[in-house]
Structure formats: structure tokens, C-alpha cells
Amino acid sequence: MSNRTFTMIKPDATSKGHTGAILQMINATGFRIVALKMTHLSEQKAGEFYAVHAQRPFYGELVNFMSSGPITAAILEKENAVAEFRKLIGATNPADAAEGTIRKLYASSIGENAVHGSDSDENAVIEGDFFFSKLEQF
Numbered sequence: 001m002s003n004r005t006f007t008m009i010k011p012d013a014t015s016k017g018h019t020g021a022i023l024q025m026i027n028a029t030g031f032r033i034v035a036l037k038m039t040h041l042s043e044q045k046a047g048e049f050y051a052v053h054a055q056r057p058f059y060g061e062l063v064n065f066m067s068s069g070p071i072t073a074a075i076l077e078k079e080n081a082v083a084e085f086r087k088l089i090g091a092t093n094p095a096d097a098a099e100g101t102i103r104k105l106y107a108s109s110i111g112e113n114a115v116h117g118s119d120s121d122e123n124a125v126i127e128g129d130f131f132f133s134k135l136e137q138f
């Protein structure tokens with residue numbers, strides 16, 4: 001079991017000014033931020049990041065949305081980080097997300113759902129390395 005996961009604060013939450021509140025929730029839940037940057041994905045980069053979803057009907061919408069404005073990318077550390085972070089963010093669709101989760105509080109739809117969280121230890125490493133060089137991971 002790895003102790004790291006990867007997250008993005010997506011363009012919807014960024015443009016609504018929720019970045020600080022979400023980072024505060026992340027720290028308050030016991031995650032240590034070990035890499036952090038604000039950036040703006042090009043369509044091409046967003047497409048690469050979500051290549052695993054290329055055959056899904058919502059892929060075009062997802063790529064448009066994720067390249068529509070700035071995001072904050074971060075690598076987080078905590079025991080059992082992947083599962084613990086999925087618990088903190090809540091279900092993909094905010095309508096199904098548990099009370100107190102980031103998506104319940106800040107997401108507006110299944111597409112524009114405020115945050116990303118890795119779904120496995122393996123993907124956490126791939127996704128973290130997509131945004132951060134080893135020199136930027138502490």
C-alpha cells in the first residue's frame with residue numbers, strides 16, 4: 001500500500017474561489033502536501049491526462065472542461081492515501097456524494113465535480129509524475 005495520492009482542484013472550483021477552502025480541508029483531514037502547483041492544461045495535455053477515458057461518451061466534454069481554466073495540482077501523503085482521499089472527495093456525482101465531502105460541498109455536476117483523486121496507487125504515481133518532476137516532489 002502506498003501512502004501517496006494525486007489530486008487536482010478542477011477549473012470549476014478554481015474559478016469559484018474554493019482553492020483555499022479545499023486545501024484547508026485536505027490539511028485538516030491529515031494529508032501532507034508534498035507537491036503543489038497552479039497551472040492551466042492545454043486541450044492536448046488534458047486529453048493525454050484523461051486518455052484512459054478516450055472511448056467514453058463524455059471524453060470531449062471532459063477535455064474541454066479541464067482545459068477551460070486554471071487548476072491546482074498536488075501530491076498528498078497520508079497512510080492509505082488513495083482510499084482515504086476518495087473518502088474525503090465523495091462520489092463522482094455530487095448528488096450521490098456523502099455529507100461533508102468536498103464534492104458534496106463544492107461540486108455542481110457529475111462533469112464539473114470540483115476535484116480529481118487517483119483511483120489506485122499505480123495511477124497516483126503516473127499522475128503525479130505527469131505534473132511534477134522528481135525534484136518537485138518532497
Ligand code: GDP
Nearest residue numbers: 058061062091092110111112113115116117119
Ligand atoms: P472519478 O474517479 O470519481 O473522478 O470518476 P471517473 O474516473 O469515472 O471519471 C473521471 C471524470 O470524468 C469525472 O471526475 C468527471 O469529471 C468526468 N465524468 C465522469 N462521468 C461523466 C459524465 O457522465 N459526464 C461528464 N460530462 N463528465 C463525466
